[in-house]
Amino acid sequence: MTSAVMSSISKELKKVQEADNSKRNSEESDVVLKIQQMVCALVITSRQLQWNLRAAAVLKKTSFTFNTSRSRCRNIFSSYTLLKSLKISKTRRT
Secondary structure: OOHHHHHHHHHHHHHHHHHHHHHHHHHHHHHHHHHHHHHHHHHHHHHHHHHHHHHHHHHHHHHHHHHHHHHHHHHHHHHHHHHHHHHHHHHHHO
């Protein structure tokens, strides 16, 4: 083979290698971009979960407070009813 042919083959091989490298770099960039998107989605999901957990804790605390208040109101009403009935029965005796 002549040196011109060898030079031409060498140039063509170089072009093929550059094209391969360019394609590989492009594919790697796509993978990196997809990973970044997944990480971003995970961060957003994590933040939403943290917010939901905080909201659930507040609701649980509020529910407990409400139930405690309702229970106290029932006790007060029962006591009032009992006192009222005792007062009525006391006035009937006299």
